[in-house]
Amino acid sequence: MLFNSINFVIFFIVVTTLYFALSQKYRWLLLLLASCYFYMAFVPIYIIILGFTIVVDYFAGIYIENAKGAKRKLFLTTSLIANIGVLCVFKYYNFLNENLSILLSHLGHGNPFPFLLILLPIGLSFHTFQAMSYTIEVYRGNQPAERNFGIYALYVMFYPQLVAGPIERPQNLLHQFYEKHEFSSERVSSGLKQMMVGFLKKLVVADRLSIYVDTIYSSSSSQSGKSLLVATVFFAIQIYCDFSGYSDIAIGAAKVMGFDLMKNFNRPYFSLSISEFWRRWHISLSTWFKDYLYFPLGGSRVKSISRRYFNLLVVFLISGLWHGANWTFVIWGALNGFLLIIESTLKIPFTTTSWWKRIIRTFITFSLICLTWVFFRASTASQAYDIVKKIIQFKGSLYFGNPKDHFLYSIAAILFLLIIEFMREYFPQKFKLFDNKSGIIRYAFYTLTIITILLFGVLDGGQFIYFQF
Amino acid sequence: MKEFKIFLSKAAVLLIILIVSDVVIGFAITYVFNKQKSGKYFITTYALKNTNQDILVFGNSHAAQHFNTPLMAEKLKVSAFNFGVQGQSMLYYYPIIKSVLNYHKPKLIIMNLDCTELSFNPTNYQRLSIFLPYFHQNKYVDSSIYLMGGGEKLEAWSSLYRYNSTIGYILFNVSNKSENKSYKSLGFDPQYGNFCQKISMENENSISKKIKFDEKIIQSLSSLIKDIQNAHIPLVVTTTPLLYGIKQNAYRDKLKLLLMNSKVDYWDYANDESFVNKCNLFIDQAHLNKEGADVFTNMIMERIIKSNILNGSGTSANK
Structure with missing residues (x-):
């Protein structure tokens, strides 16, 4: 269901009216059902994929919280593999396979792997990243694991930001589902x-x-x-x-x-400057990459300057790939990375x-x-x-x-x-x-x-x- | 509850302001809209309300740019008008011709159809938005607006929505800066220049391999033919020349068969040797320039004279 459609206007009025008419106890359920309906209005079957990652991450969160030592990392890795795996299959498989075909044909071989005739689930990269931020934050101890499966599912599926963000963090969104929101004109x-x-x-x-x-x-x-x-x-x-x-x-x-x-x-x-641009553009994604990729790589606090530039480039290459499975997006990401490196080298004032x-x-x-x-x-x-x-x-x-x-x-x-x-x-x-x-x-x-x-x-x-x- | 009442009262005030604005501004735009002296809306309004000519030409840009109606009026000593509108299809001609037949009986109707006229193309339905300014003025037009689907039925109640994205076009055609598609040009839309210096990037006339007929268009065409024949008005269906011609295809075959079964004359110039590969007569691969349009119109006129249609005999429809 597109925001710019009459269907959405009707949907929004009905859901909002029911939301304020219902008691707090049932509001999350209404939002969850509404979000499922909203998502299924695109391609209904893909809710199964979303459901799969929700189940995996829900249990991963609880296991991470309950486990100690290396097991915590194991559960986090399992969750990340599940999420990135879904992304790889639905978003990157055909891209990788196409490049493999080109490579093998240059070597005089055929590609034994078939291409998948699948449509990319709408907003997959957005809700996958939102789900990953949950398990990472639970692992880091910044967020307690959510015990209510419905509330966790709603965190991933909340319809206003389900298909194109903003990519939320559990610390900002999860607790809001428990708060009672009175009608305020x-x-x-x-x-x-x-x-x-x-x-x-x-x-x-x-x-x-x-x-x-x-x-x-x-x-x-x-x-x-x-x-x-x-x-x-x-x-x-x-x-x-x-x-x-x-x-x-x-x-x-x-x-x-x-x-x-x-x-x-x-x-x-x-x-x-380009660096300022990236602080103002798609802030929820930029900060996601900063918190979960750039900083873990060492960010700008690494000793060698070449390592810092490498970190920047890696982040922007992955950001490019996040946007789409095409070399154009990779080049786009690389260009932004290089521009930031040049800017940093020239020491342009903020x-x-x-x-x-x-x-x-x-x-x-x-x-x-x-x-x-x-x-x-x-x-x-x-x-x-x-x-x-x-x-x-x-x-x-x-x-x-x-x-x-x-x-x-x-x-x-x-x-x-x-x-x-x-x-x-x-x-x-x-x-x-x-x-x-x-x-x-x-x-x-x-x-x-x-x-x-x-x-x-x-x-x-x-x-x-x-x-x- | 108090908060909700405050909100409702604010929303009610805004709604009233919006409804009043919609009606008042809509009324002002309608006034300007009806002052247009050229363009697609002038042509459409003229067809729906005022036409009284002897020869009426209907079709899309191929009709508008190829039938030199002033030349026809001069040579044939009859009145003529070209109702061709760029980008339109049978879904547009149907309510227009139906409306004309309600109040006028011309001596000849020329319906210019493309070789792919019977194909299904979703754009044909989107382009029916041309009728939005005429919502609630004519039952045929309203039925066409409903064909657009979606929320058009609801949205068309807003006067402002009916004029969506048309203000610039309306103002230009009120200013009388264009003589094309005007009363003065009898609807004719001549094009100048030629295609000899231009490179064709892809063959515009290539037909998709996947054949999909539009049953609505087939029904509309059959219904129109019946109505025109019942009114004893001579009808000729034409297809205008193409620079590279066109191969036989399922749409063309079906059109020919439908017209033959309905006993309608079909004058097909798509592969006419006088035009094929003559880049000096074309402005692009599917549209003749003024020179080409004159040649084509002369050929059509000769045929009209030869078949004696204007005197009430000659075409299959009248036999």
């Missing part, structure tokens, strides 16, 4: 406002830009450098609005019911007080991030390479799309987003729109937002990009 309004912002980002900006991006990238060989440059910039905005829009809807929906989910985006395109330096650094950071997005969006590494080459050559005329007014909508949507984000970044206390003290201004902006969505939104139920991960 202020809180519900705040949640609904955040959802509205999410819908605006997704429907008016992301899905509008995707029309142009899809057209240009699907025929990149016959497109000009100018069109490819515009499409790449559009994609940078599209992916931000698509994913942060999803996160806003997820966080808002949870907030309506009284749950606090972690912030996932913090206006990343205003970053002054911040600057000069406004013109801020503008130049923001522009350079955005341009470099756009370069990496080419590899993220392209179907193959060679397509990405050709696109970058054409962009640098900067030849040919700009394609404005058909009909042309859609291009104008895209530009208008970007300008609108830029103004809003700029105001929120640099003047957070001024120009409050949804939280303005004046009721007239508040209601005017609620109305304007809904009118904008109805008049300019792309309302054909487009898929969220991050669902595929």
Whole structure:
């Protein structure tokens, strides 16, 4: 079930109403059933896979807590193998097999392993990582093992963040299922406002830009450098609005019911450096990698600088693979890793007080991030390479799309987003729109937002990009 | 409970503001919408309400860009109008022609169909959104909107939703900057330039190996043919030229058979030698430029004159 569908609107209203109508004792059960229904609306059979990892991790958590010494590690390893194993089978098997086929064919052999005709379970990487953070935290002693199987299942399956995050930690989410959330008008309004912002980002900006991006990238060989440059910039905005829009809807929906989910985006395109970008982009995943991979590898506290760079590169290569089983994602991850290493080598300061330096650094950071997005969006590494080459050559005329007014909508949507984000970044206390003290201004902006969505939104139920991960 | 009441009262206020805004802004957009002087909405509105011409041409861009109706009107000494709209299919022509037949009896209907007209294509259903601004104005149009499925039936109640993503297009066509697809051009949408300098990346006319017919389209076509014949209006079905022609395929065979069984004349120019591989007559692989459209229209006119359709005899339908 997509957030941007009428079905979800009905589902959300029904579940939220029932949630507040039921006594606290049964609320977790309602949320669990609703989450199962939500997940099964995509491909019902895949709930079995989710169920498998839930059962394994539930018992692993209890065994880790009860065991002592090496056995704790054994149970943790079992849980991690189960989770990563599921990821490998469903996400990476065909990718690995394809590369094996290429390798064997070069050696003059055939590949004896068959390809699997399976569809990637939706949001698999998200809930697998959330489940792994639970067993790791139990192992580290930061989280007591959850004894209520239903509550643990709900921790993994909580519908607002089930398919595309934010990837929560047990310390932040699990205890909230035991707390009684009274109906609060202020809180519900705040949640609904955040959802509205999410819908605006997704429907008016992301899905509008995707029309142009899809057209240009699907025929990149016959497109000009100018069109490819515009499409790449559009994609940078599209992916931000698509994913942060999803996160806003997820966080808002949870907030309506009284749950606090972690912030996932913090206006990343205003970053002054690549390292700052990664502190502002997909925060729940970046911190996951930092806590569970970068720090265990030694992080930046290792003695040798080359080891620190190695750690960075490993994290970003795995982050690339996390996004998709394709060499384009691996290159994307590697590029980000290399950019961070270069930045670290050049000892670029974290911040600057000069406004013109801020503008130049923001522009350079955005341009470099756009370069990496080419590899993220392209179907193959060679397509990405050709696109970058054409962009640098900067030849040919700009394609404005058909009909042309859609291009104008895209530009208008970007300008609108830029103004809003700029105001929120640099003047957070001024120009409050949804939280303005004046009721007239508040209601005017609620109305304007809904009118904008109805008049300019792309309302054909487009898929969220991050669902595929 | 008190908190819930506060929330409900706030939500009710917002809902009232939204409904009022929807009605008022919707009314204003409708006013501007009806001022359009060109474009697909002008063509559609004109077909649904005002047409009175002798020769009516229906179809998609292949009709709009290939039938030079001003030339037809001049040479044949009759009135003519081109109702071709880019990207549309039988699902669009059906309610349009049904509506026209309710209030007007033309001397000839030309229905231009693609070789793959009978194939199933989900996009054909999405493109029925062209009818949203006409919701609740015509029963045929409403039935077409319902074919889109999803929540369209509900969503179309919002005036604003009905004009989703159309404001820019409407304003452009109100400004009278385009003569194409206007009353002045009699709906004709001429294209300039040629295909000789361009490289064809892939054959646009290649047919998917997986054959899937759209039963709804077949039913609509059969129903339209019956209605037109019952009204004793001559009908000709045409297929316009293609730069590289097209091979025999299941859709084309079925279309031919259906038209033959219904005793409808089918003038198929897809592989006509006057056009195949003549890049100077095309703007792309499937669309003629103005020069090509003139050549094609002249061929059609010759055939109309020869078969004496306009005088009430000649076509199979009238025999």
